[in-house]
Amino acid sequence: MPLSSVASHVHELSESAATKEHFKQLIDWVEDQKPNTLISRPFVVKEKAFSIMMSSGLRFSLLGKMDFGWGKPVFTSCHVPTTRMDCHVMPLASPVNGDDWIVYMHLPKKQLDYMEARAGNVFKPLIAGYLQQALNPKISRI
Structure with missing residues (x-):
């Protein structure tokens, strides 16, 4: 099956589950699971190994859709x-x-400093003035 067909099937399945009731139940489930936190582990045996879990919430936007x-x-x-x-x-x-x-990074200071030095033109600090534009679109873009 072509990748585009697989993607279409996954999209259809996730769309059918994206209901108000589903997300209320999901929130309740997450609250029940709080003691069992998910922690990524490196796939190596070394004690001081370093791993980064990449996740994406770009298509999981609740803005203006969920009450x-x-x-x-x-x-x-x-x-x-x-x-x-x-x-x-x-x-x-x-x-x-x-x-x-909006990119959340939970990384050691060394990696954050590197990102700031090498990609400071891409990543900007999140400030209140930027977010105020979401409440008042008449505020000029920062």
């Missing part, structure tokens, strides 16, 4: 407790501009 009972979300994010030692990178859709991403 959790207190109104539709304007901004979504991911949470990583500071006690976690594993690393991850997750891009999410921007609430301001369809061409922008």
Whole structure:
């Protein structure tokens, strides 16, 4: 089967599950699972091995689509407790501009410094002024 057909099938399956009731049940399930945190592990035997889990929330946008009972979300994010030692990178859709991403990086300072030095023109700090544009689109783009 061609990859495009597989992608179409996966898209159809995920679309059929993307209902308000499904996400309410998913939130309840996640709350029940909190003690069992998922931690990525390196696929090597060394003690001080380094791994990064890449995930994508770009197509998992709830902005303007889902109402959790207190109104539709304007901004979504991911949470990583500071006690976690594993690393991850997750891009999410921007609430301001369809061409922008919000990229969460839970990485050691050394890797973050490297990203800032080598890709400072790509990655900008997330500031309140940028997010205020999602609430008030008349604010000029930063």
